[in-house]
Amino acid sequence: MNLIPTALPGVLILEPRVFADSRGFFYESFNARAFEALTGVSTRFVQDNHSASSRGVLRGLHYQLENTQGKLVRVTQGEVLDVAVDLRRSSASFGQWVAVTLSAENHRQLWVPEGFAHGFVVISERAxxxxxxxxxxxxxxxxxxRWDDPDLAIDWQLQQPPLLSAKDQAGQWLRDAELFP
Incomplete structure (x- = not known):
């Protein structure tokens, strides 16, 4: 697996070694020993989630103040623009964001540590x-x-307004939100 640091300390892109031939491909999507050796992060994953969305659906920017979640994310069909935002007030990168294209074709994964908000927008027909x-x-x-917070000014690379859930439409502005110390 290849590790690519992002502009935000702790947010990491992981590229697995993909074995492809005429039959298709194989790769190890997660190995606890390899993950810890590569990232220096010793963690235990307790829940797996799977969502399907159509083009233009934007989910996020989500986080939990209690039961904070680190997330290892990937796309198995289609393509998304994935975004992580540092919400730790004590961090030198507070309020900064990074965006990474994740797709079924590039097999990339993104590690989003605790203390970050996370969201994505679907840029393929379905993801x-x-x-x-x-x-x-x-x-x-x-x-x-809110996905469109002017203090964050995230470039979602949108061609039209996104499709949002009621929860995401009711998101808080960064300046008004409860954040991490």
Whole structure:
């Protein structure tokens, strides 16, 4: 597996070694020993999630104040623009974001540590998105930052307004949100 640092310390792109031939391909999508050796992160994943969305669906920017979740995310069908935002007030990169294209073709994964908001927009006709989390989903602790927050100024590379859930439409501005210390 190849490790590519991003502009945000701790947010990492992982590229697995893919074995392809005329029959298709094979790769190891997760190995705890290899993940720890490569990233220096010792963690335990407790929940796997799988979502399917159509072009233009934007999910995020989500995080949990309690039961904070590190996320290892990947796409198994289609393509998304995946975004992580540092919400740790004590961090030198507070309020900064990074965007990475994840697709079924590039097999890339993104490690989003605890203390970051996460979201993605589907740029293919359809995408299936899988992610492992380091803690369980806690709806009472979930928060959402608006995707279009002017203080973040995320370039979602949108051609038209995104399709949003009611929860995402009701997201908070960064300046008003409950954040990490």
């Amino acid at each position: 299936e998105f899988l992610y492992k989390t380091t803690d369980y989903y806690n709806p009472a602790a979930e928060r959402c930052i």
